[in-house]
Amino acid sequence: MSNLRQKWITAPLLNWIKKVLPPISDTEREAMEAGEVWWDAQLLSGKPDWNQLLNMGPPELTQAEQAFIDGPVEELCRMVDDWKISYEDHDISPEIWDFLKTNRFFGIIIPEKFGGLGFSPTAHAQIVTKISTRSTSVGVTVMVPNSLGPGELLMAHGTEEQKNHYLPRLADGREIPCFGLTSPEAGSDAAAMVDNGVVCYQEYNGEKTLGMRVNWHKRYITLGPVATILGLAFKLYDPDHILGEEEELGITVALVPTDTPGVTIGQRHLPALQAFMNGPNWGKDVFIPMDWIIGGQENIGHGWHMLMSALAAGRGISLPSLSTGGAKLAARTTGAYAHIREQFGIPIGKFEGVQRRLAEIAAIAYVLDSAHKTTTRALDQGRKPAVVSAIMKAHATNGLRQAVNDAMDIHAGKAIMDGPLNYLGNVYRAVPVAITVEGANILTRSLMIFGQGAIRCHPYLLQEMEAATNPDATEGLKQLDALLPKHALFQLKTFCRAAFHGWTGGLFASSPKGVGDAAKYYRQMNRYSAVLTLVTEISLMSLGGELKRKELISARLGDVLSELYLMSATLKRFNDDGSPAADRPLLEFAMRAGFHNIEVSLIEVFHNFPIRFIGQLMQFLTMPWGHSIRAASDRQARACANLIMEPGETRDRLTKGVFLGNPGDGIDIVEQAFISSHQTENIRDKMKKGGLRPLNDDAIDKALAKKLISAEEAEKIRRTAAAVNQAIQVDHYESLAPAGK
Template identity: 90%
Template sequence: MSTLRQKWITAPLLKWIKKVLPPISDTERAAMEAGEVWWDAELLSGKPDWEQLLEMGPPTLTDAEQAYIDGPVEELCKMIDDWQISYEDHDISPEIWEFLKKNRFFGIIIPEEYGGLGFSPTAHAQIVTKISTRSTSVGVTVMVPNSLGPGELLMAHGTDEQKQHYLPRLADGRDIPCFGLTSPEAGSDAASMVDRGVVCYGEYKGEKTLGMRVNWHKRYITLGPVATVLGLAFKLYDPEHILGDEEALGITVALVPTDTEGVTIGQRHLPAMQAFMNGPNWGKDVFIPMDWIIGGQENIGHGWHMLMSALAAGRGISLPSLSTGGAQLAARTTGAYAHIREQFGISIGKFEGVQRRLAEIAGIAYVLDSAHKTTTRALDQGRKPAVVSAIMKAHATNGLRQSINDAMDIHAGKAIIDGPSNYLGNVYRAVPVAITVEGANILTRSLMIFGQGAIRCHPYLLQEMEAATNPDSEAGVKELDALLPKHLLFQLKTLGRAMFHGWTGGLFASSPKGVGDAAKYYRQMNRYSAVLTLVTEISLMSLGGELKRKEMISARLGDVLSELYLMSCTLKRFHDDGSPKQDRPLLEFAMRSGFHNIEVSLLEVFHNFPVRFIGHLMHFLTMPWGHSIRAASDRQARACANLIMAPSETRDRLTQGVFLGNPGDGVDVVEQAFLKSHETAAIREKMKKAGIRSLSVEAVEEARSKGVISDEESTQIKQTAEAVDKAIQVDHFESLGEQTATD
């Protein structure tokens, strides 16, 4: 029976699969093989195991990590003058550079045995987050050596000799690293790289040595102008067949001291008014010995896989940390400013249009911080979730963009006038940089998240693709024949689950124990997990390789997967925090917004599906009633807005990573005015009841003389008025570069 089935069913099906399944390039295969699947696979299973996620527990810090954040990190933040860095010097001061080296900020992830700090991903993330709330330029300077770069690559792939030489020097700042991947011809498309090395013999230290003659032009290289060691990616060729029969050996990664003959380095780019070091470099006929390849000669051609492995973890920490810090800063300062700033005699935070924006800001900060913590917790446990890291990079930076845009709108003139007291301007200008680097968001969203996620997370698809590409067709038929019954059963279960939950609105979906009133959200998460899984199955079966080119469809399905991940993390965070009642408005707003986004994305998939009948069929099977969950209500928005306009444990929890500033700094000035305003709220209310609404000196004197307030209260309210007046002022200058005072 099995032989007949293989001959008449499986073999023809294998031929069909070869035609319809999307082809996988070598670079795509390397990207898919790098890292691992994790919670993303559960979400694409149609029935996520919530116990697996909730039992991870919250992220934690060791005593040494907490002491470092409370000590050197706090001290560093106090040293930073971001205005001077960004507008006057266009560089970090020598004192800060020395402080970074002395306190091993460049060795956060390097093990203690090599002189580094050996901190966890959670500690690494919290350090970058806090610094970024003070200065994006310093945050990037600390972030890059601890993310994709020589340090991480050496630890994972370097030889013992390379580790012993370089890691101590990187940890204490004797060597400053950068990594050269992007070139003018190849940004996101590494396969188009033209930087080229040729295997040859050359002279090194007076001896004939086997190596490579390399030529390159790299750009957009962070820390490039000041780097002493360059991690270099290039394509290696062996035209004389010195190493073997193959001529094209593939992308290779080497470490090159920047003082090597033929290396040109030192010029700068100026990225979006940011002051972190970034620039191009060139190599002309540079001879590189074979033992400069990371991991030695045996790693020739493995460079792309090495880079993707590193990126699978690093992309989930670096830019999400910066984005989370920026979103927290926006929530803390915008809530405070909206409370103290008055127009038409009332706080602008009481205008409903402003309240909706405040709610969005608070919701984004809550979701990003939740996802940030959950992702770093997974990394703490040794996971390298590649698709999740891509989700985090794209959606954290995009969330920062929305958050900071809304914050700028609410601050209005306060945020659009540059000067030392403007605490949002540089974060705003950093957003396009964050959106663009480590995988441009447009490509990450439209090609990577779903394109890789659907294949990697599927329990059978990748194996079926491998069977289809097996050069031994008979073996391929046998492999596929073993998979088909399992896949068919999976499809039937997914169809039944998605239809049942879709037609019943998820009312009968399961939820984990001990989650209280949040159970309704878990049920809806299970519902949409099943729907996404079914839609993925149908899309792959009906479009095959064409789905890869339908980037708008792929992007929307990726958005659904991303929302499910972000919402999972939000539920986990609420659970980890002990389900505090006062945080519930944040949870409600985030979940309602997320479900609304999921339904919009799915309906757009159905309405734009290339095969119209199948689009209508998916709509009928999974969402027969159309929109079934409304977006967050006005009541919920007001509740979220109020949470960041009043002192509370929730506000402090939400913005825990924010450096609150030195006395007199912009953030500190707004924070102090905010606190004084709340401290004198009762006094102000007495004045309003007496018909005195202004805080002018004359109005306060009138209230005192009429006995509405006491002398002590008069003093307090005057101090509040002065603090508020100082907080709403902006900087002005005699002439360009000559600051005199604030308005």
Template identity: 55%
Template sequence: MDFNAWRRRRISEPAYRWARNAMPAMSATEREAIEAGDSWWDADLFTGNPDWRKLLSVPPATLTPDEQRFIDGPVRDLCGMLDEWDISWNRRDLPPHVWEYLKTQRFFGMIIPRRHGGLGFSPYAHSEVVRRISAYSITAGVTVMVPNSLGPGELLMQFGTQAQRDYWLPRLADGREVPCFGLTSPEAGSDAASMVDTGVVCRQVVEGRELIGIRLNWHKRYITLGPVATVLGLAFKMSDPDGILGGPKDIGISVALVPTDAPGVEIGRRHLPAMQVFQNGPNSGRDVFVPLDALIGGVERAGQGWQMLMSALAAGRGISLPSLSAAAAAMCAHTTGMYARVREQFGIPIGKFEGVQERLASLAGNAYLVEAARRLTCAALNQGVKPAVVSGIMKYHATERMRVSVNDAMDVHAGRAVMDGPSNYLGSLYRAVPIAITVEGANILTRNLIIFGQGAIRAHPYLMPEILALGNPDEERGIEVFHDVFWRHLRHAGMNTLRAIGRAWTGGMLAPAPASGPVAGHYRRLGRYASGFALLADATLAQLGGGLKRREMISARLGDILSELYLLSAVLKRWEDEGRKHDDLPLVRWCMAQGFASIEKSMDQVLRNLPVKALSWALRAAILPLRLAKGPDDALTRECAELLLKPSPTHVRLAADLQREPGEDPLGLLTRAFALADAVQPIRDRLRQSNVRNWREAHQRGAITDAQAAQLEAAEATVLKVLQVDDFAPEALTPLGEGAPVQTQEQKPEPQSESPQPQQPESQPPQPPQQQPPQQPQQPQQPQQPQQPQQPQQPQQQQPQPPQQQEDEPPAAARPGENA
């Protein structure tokens, strides 16, 4: 017997049978979720020896001339029409002329190919449009985001029949049809297997002809654009109890297109998600009949709904919310830096206090990192890759860093950001945070189950082939494949153990770097942590096996390590792509120091919680002999904070084209005050050196010129305007329910057994609402100057006021039932 045959009989076959018995059963939905999308840079990180030259060779994401023209034209014009306070407080919806503009300019058809009437934009252009709109209005950003993400358009392009594409895509592109997608129900969120929404194959006479179709019963909630949608993409469990189709009786999750005006559809009521007013609401259907050709992809795609959804989500989750999060992080860093410069306490800018500088450094670092990761992910998507694990990383970490950034900005602004009104530019972002955290896969689920759970199988170089071999119904063939992959896996693990030990004990000096220079050490340390992660992942999987699915905290920490490796790779890639800007090095160093400390903390927590302590000690000696990463030091923190406190190219790059022109709107005033404060600082420094505290007295004594005094006066007056907060006349804040209660409707979880409640009179029809706004819609402003928001009513003076009401009509804030 040769050595290979001996290994197979004595080692591989027993290992195969043990692993086959130990491996937990994988549900169909789990398998489809795992198999969706592609692996990409995450697979390189899982090898323990990432190829940095491969990463740096990825072309940066760029815009085509047509895409840039759209950004400079329609997107800029749209942003000029948006007044988030008027949208959220007065109208509780986008103005009618904005809805019309979105349709005529084909904002809802960005991802639809030009041959079908869409714009045919790249993923990066899609991301850029959403990012820029979101910086002006969360409501508008979400409204544009949803039709271009997971929904009928994306599903039709990937899976629709040619006839479906030819009919639906042009209508979706030009806004004749407004889409929504119904997946979540009271009984089933992330667990699609619990879905109770049904579709039964049946025969029904329609207009004198007997048709084979599907009788649908469902109840959905949290559906964005649902109240105004004209076509509903519906996920449901399909069955054929009478065998009409000649196949299995239980067909599985399927997706169909349902016109919202079909008999039996109840739609139009609205949710109010965290006081955000983008269109979102429940819908239901009772005995709604649709023909078989309503199934996306036709009968051939029946039962493939979950696979279709996971495939579409693999790309979309990496675009939509990361784009909104990047906008939020950039705006928070940009505005908070300016505010911390112009706001003074004890005679100095608050940005000079170290407690505030700690928050400013976090804001600057997170803005740089999230934008870097967004660009790298879009670069992969532009190449046609659908990186499922990376998309999960982006969804979780972009929104979590958005949460940190918004909270930091609120803390620095203090009362200025707490008082709501037209001049509060942070309030809407703050209210949007829980929505971003929750949708497209709740963050707790994403971190604990998806990132490492999916990544370990998809991105690991050997685990997926081993699992497929273990699941092969032909045991002989399964053993043969397993034997080959198993020994290659062992050789890989052995080499990676030696690599991890060598790199850990030398502080990464044995790891390669693609180039010399100030960031070469960062590449080496990332290589060191990648080797340690690969070894730790293999050891944890070997020790816990299928039990890792239940050890969610360990899985989450391993996912955190993988995520940090990806995000820090993106930081280095951005620095290289932008031409190695020396002024940006403090941000790179801050991100690295913060990320390295997070990686070591997560490694330590995994090692402390592994059940076999001897293995834990051995692994600690191999990959974490000393915990050297302590995070950014105080000097680096101050250096990063200073980047936000003065106009500079770095500050401009952090704002990422979202900065406003000086003007009279809240952000325009802040921009002007920031520039004026910087311009007069040399004058103030000279006065301070002369122990002169009052510039007016200095002017009277001739210590400063008339021109310098005028500069100081203009700066002081502008800063005073920036510091003002909104207040309202009592009648402008009349309780919404005064006079008549807001009507709500008890949701019925089982429309199959009980008829839906009739619509309330105030329910909106399934098209963009035509409710009467508090005043006539304002006309769009010129794109160069965003529409100036209305100021709240002041008790002391008659200007600026909330919109005037008709006589005997309550103020907008008091109208019961409007848009309920």
């Protein structure tokens, strides 16, 4: 029976798979093999095991980590004057640089035995998040050495000699690292890299030494202008066959001191008016001994895999931390400003259009913070979820863009006049920088998230691809024959589950125990996990390698996977927090928005599917009733908006980690006006009932004369009026003439 199946079913199928398989380059293969699958695989299984996620527990800090955040991080934030850094000096002051080095901010992830802090990914993320609410430039300066850079690569791949020499020097700031990957010819497409090295012998320190003669041009290198050690990626060649028969040895990564002869450090770039150091560098016939390769000579050609492995973790921490901090800052300040700023005699936060934007800001902050915590919790446990990290980078930075745009709209003129009182302008300008780096979001969304996720997370597809490409045809046939029955059963279960839940609207889907009223959301999550899994199966079978070139189809399916991850994390966070009733409006708004986005993406896939009748079939099977879940109602939006316009545990919980400024800072002024306004709310209500607008001196005098308020209340309301007036002010200047003119 087995032989007959192999002859009449498996062999023809193997030939078909070989024809339709998308071509996969070496760099793509290494990117797919880097990191690991995690909850993303559960979401693409059609039936997620929620206990796997919920039983992880919330992220936790050690006493030392919390003490560092309460101590040096808080002190750093008090030292920082972001206006001075960004607009006057265009640089971080020497005092701050010294503080960062002395307190080992560049050694957050370096183990204590090498002089670092040895903190967890969760601590690393919370440190960067808090600093970023004070200054993006300082946040990036701290973030880069602790994410994709020489330190992380050395810890994972370095020789003991390299670790013992460099890690202590990186931890205490004697060495400032940068990493050179991007070049003018190769950004996201690292395979196009033209930076190259040639294996050779050369005299070094008076001895004939085996090494490489390397030429390169790198740009957009953060910390490049001040770096003392450069992590360098280049393609290595051996035309003289010094090392063996192969001439092309692959992408290799080495550590190069920036004072090495032939290295040129260029003038700095100025990314979107941010003050963190960034610039180009060049190398002309630079001799690099073999022992400068990270991990030594045996790691020749393994550079791309090393980089992708590091990025699988670092991408989930760095920019998501900055984005989460920015979204929290937007929620805290915009909620306060919408309460104190009045138009037509009422707070602008009472206008329904503004309420909707406030709700969206609050929900974005809630979702990003939830996903951020869930991801770092996974990293704490030693996981390196490559697809999840890509989701976090792309959707966290896009979420920040929406939150800050909405915050700018609500603040209006307050947010577009530059000066120390403007606490949103620099965050707004940082958004395109965050979206562009570590893989531009367009390519991450179109090619990476679903492109990698569909293959890596599928229980059989990667093994089938390996069987199809096995050079031993007989062995490949046996491998595929063993997989086929399992895959067929998986497809049958997926088909039945997705069609049943699609036609019944997920009413009979399962949910984990002990989640209370949130069970309805888990049922819908299971429904759309099954739908995505079935649509993925059909898309791969019908389009094969063509799916790789249908980037918009891939992007929309990636959006569904991303929404499922973000919503999973939001449900986990709500559960970790003890399912507080006060936070329920945030959960409701976020979940409805996520389901709405999923349905929009799926319907766009169906309507734009290259094989029209298959698109129609997929919709008939999985979404026969069209849109079945509406976005959040106006009532839910009002409830969500009120949470950030009212003092309380929910507002504090949502915006925990935001630095609220030194006395007299723009954030502090708005926060104090917000507190004062709420403390005098009953007084203002008395005045309004008497037909008076509360916050002007004439009205207060009239209210006092009419005995609507007491003298003590009049004094309180005058202080509130003064605080609000100060909070709505913007900076102004005598002249725009250049200094010295």
